Amino acid sequence: MRHHPLTHFFFDAFLSATRGRLGYHVWMGCLTFFMLLGAYAYQIQLQEGLVVTGMSDHVSWGMYISNFTFLVGMAAAAVMLVLPTYILDDIDFGKAVLIGEGVAVAALAMCLAFVTVDLGGPHRVWHMIPKIGFFNWPRSLLTWDVLVLNGYLALNLLIPFYLLYRRYTGRQPEKHKYVPFVILSVFWAVGIHLVTAFLYAGLPARPFWHNALLGPRFLASAFAAGPAFIILVLKIINHFTDYSIRTVIFHKLAMITTVAAQINLVMLGSEIFVEFYHPTEHTESAMYLFFGLDGHTALVPWIRTAIVLNIIATLTLSIHRLRHHPIVLPIMGATLFIAVWIEKGMGLVVPGFVPGPLGDIVDYHPSWIEIAVTSGIWAMGFFILSSLIKVAIDIESGRLSAAKRQSGGVTS
Amino acid sequence: MTESSPLRRWVQGLLNPEARRHLAAEPDADDTGFAEGAAAVLDKPLDRRQALRALAGAAGAGAALVNAACSPLSGRNEEAQLRWEEFFKKNYRLMTDSERSATVDRLERLAAGEQKEKVHIQTSKPAAGVLFGYAFNISKCKGYQDCVTACIEENNLDRKSNMQYIRIFEIENGQSSLASANGSYYHKVPADGQYYLGTQCFHCENPPCVSVCPVGATWKEEDGIVVVDYDWCIGCRYCQAACPYFGRRFNWSAPEIPAEEINREQHYLGNRPRKKGVMEKCTFCIQRTRQGKQPACVEACPTGARIFGNLLDPNSEIRYVLANKKVFRLKEELGTEPKFWYFSD
Amino acid sequence: MTTLLRLGRPLAVVCLWSALLFHACSGGKPPHHPKVSETIAAHQGIPQPPDSRHLTADVKREVVAFVNQPGHGDFFVETRSDKLAHAPCSGCHEGAVPNNAQPQAHWDITLEHAPPQVMNCATCHDPAHHGDGLIFLSGTKTTFDRSYQVCRQCHFEQARDWAGGAHGKRLETWTGERIVRSCTGCHNPHQPKFHKRLPRHAATPTASDLPREANHPDTKESHHD
Incomplete structure (x- = not known):
């Protein structure tokens, strides 16, 4: 019985993703456990309402939206690999770029999941479908975000799919077919992160967010944390698989990370100067974040940790010898990743709500439900990422191809 | 869709008498079959109102079916039907007057079922020259x-x-x-x-x-x-x-x-x-x-x-x-x- | 690919510049947010408020007789005499009551309105002809329903705002017949100041309110006395 090669492709991809060494299965099993835990917690949240979270009328967005914001940046950062590879024909990046796009897809899936679990009425999301529902576009920035995120997800699924499928069937990808989409995705990546920043920056009600630097800072921190994360992933791949990544790729990624982290630090300094040189009532959120307000210091240890980590990582990476060091680089990458996660997650979202518009100071502490759901979604993201990378590597290394299938290389 | 399609006849055959009565009572019952809903979605430029009505009708019928199987109470049946229709209704701003009175009627009936007492839900509009x-x-x-x-x-x-x-x-x-x-x-x-x-x-x-x-x-x-x-x-x-x-x-x-x-x-x-x-x-x-x-x-x-x-x-x-x-x-x-x-x- | 790039860049530059040029020449307007005052100015039509006559039909009222009232049509004041427990005075008092008499039946009344040099019972009540109603400073008589005219002798600013609508309480409706409460409908004329009491509702404290109270125990004490 002869099927279309596309069917074979998906079938083989599925097989590749579900088979592997013991370590792979243990890893995927752990992720599944966390996903199930998250699902259980989410079921409780659906049943009881969002009252089981730590959020309140005063701090009405918490951990979910914090992670969403951070992950949009991760998704956007894939462009840092896409741009040189596809447009400037920089072959060094060729191998890394599929991984980068895998990160983007996983990050976007997590973004959409975080937004969904944050909704009070997820079963009414169909109200957003144009024509059937009411899509408040172009007035609401949230509708822009829905558009750009889904569009970006589609782009990042399509391009790697096309490349891998050509490779699978043993043909060269045709440039005129995918390069236009690549160019589009480059602009789109900047777009998704700027639009997400505008979600916040467009609210004069929250002076902490209402500043023009927010968008550029989002980009800078994303282009620091994103490639840093990709460095980590590539290191792991390099270590655990036979798919070897050349050192020069790490050097280039480290360079991107470093420059972005430096710019991010400059912007942080600029922000701190404006807030504290002459403190106004609008400084209170920053005061709460960095020093605590009226004895409320929930975020202070976090943000100070983030800043220290940020500075250490940026300084270390700025020294050539250390940046090129095979051990120091991933450690500093992880440091930077954590620093940005704190700074752009909870460190950005929560202080926007404290003090409230009428001066109320209410601390926010995530509940175990939120933590469980959040880790479940992260596990889902890693699950998606792992399977995508597994398939991509199998195809790229030539283990998985239509030719092999015919010669009986892959059997079911 | 003037002639009733096999799919529609099949769906109608599945309906319990109450759901069928309900469909018949609809002013434009012709639009409410599942088949029409599907057709509208698939090959017509989508008329939102019709499609939604069709979906709501079909979904309601489905709920009625499930409920008829689970509980002998026709009251429950009616409640499920009302809830389905409520779920698939429009944004209030886009509703016509008759749709507004229909949803108010449903809400009042649901409230009466829940609280055993009558509520009155107004839909009064803004008066001219008033701010x-x-x-x-x-x-x-x-x-x-x-x-x-x-x-x-x-x-x-x-x-x-x-x-x-x-x-x-x-x-x-x-x-x-x-x-x-x-x-x-x-x-x-x-x-x-x-x-x-x-x-x-x-x-x-x-x-x-x-x-x-x-x-x-x-x-x-x-x-x-x-x-x-x-x-x-x-x-x-x-x-x-x-x-x-x-x-x-x-x-x-x-x-x-x-x-x-x-x-x-x-x-x-x-x-x-x-x-x-x-x-x-x-x-x-x-x-x-x-x-x-x-x-x-x-x-x-x-x-x-x-x-x-x-x-x-x-x-x-x-x-x-x-x-x-x-x-x-x-x-x-x-x-x-x-x-x-x-x-x- | 390279040809695309070579052509694409000048093309993009031309597009960008023409877009800029077009924008610069089109004389764009600054973004404008509607102001309430503009909305009011734009709607000089005749209001068609809901019919509210049935809401005020049962309120006993009297047309307010006011000189120099600022630009208003007739409005009404809720009557008072039908709500007074002791009125009419002639029900108990037949003749004159001495000015220095003990309050006796009116034992529950203490006058906390103005210093005694300024005001005593006789400022509003006529001891000589203890009839039904109040008196002006001139000694002219008036009814309990027109207490606002008596109060106005001193509180002319409040009376002006009351007539205009910035002081006092309108009853039942925001439209249609304007019926307002009389001065004595809200203020006890003998103790016109509102008294201290506990609030009707206790708000859920937010964290920001708690430490401040704890930090200033003395202010909290003083509130409780």
């Missing part, structure tokens, strides 16, 4: 909070979470920043050396909450009242982040009101009981003010600190205040143009 405005006299307010209680009772606010639309702040004389105010005092009032300032939704002429809503579930009516369609809200809470006045409240859990305390005179956009996971807010007591009555807070105020009226009527009290008093609004620099002014004697 509501509010003035608050900070030298008259003594902080008694009679308004808060009246608001809770009138608007069926959640008793469990102690939700309140109105907040009264105690501020030291000589201060004006709300940051130094006490929003939850409980001692004998008026306290010496303090003055009192109340906040609620200010029904901005340029409301930031309305612009940000991704599904258009909140909007400003012609008479200036900013309302929420509780059945359309998806609970993203973007409006809550956008409001500079803390005017919006979220139902973090299912609201609870003792049955005997429910105010049964309701408005679709006003005080009808909300559900878990949706936004709500002050509506200037739309169920009262659209009838010519004063809002509950104004009526309850023992000191006459609250003034409500028509901004377009030059003889109204609110216009007198604007013309003769030194007024201010909160955070005027944000350009939200609240229709809520503060003044002092």
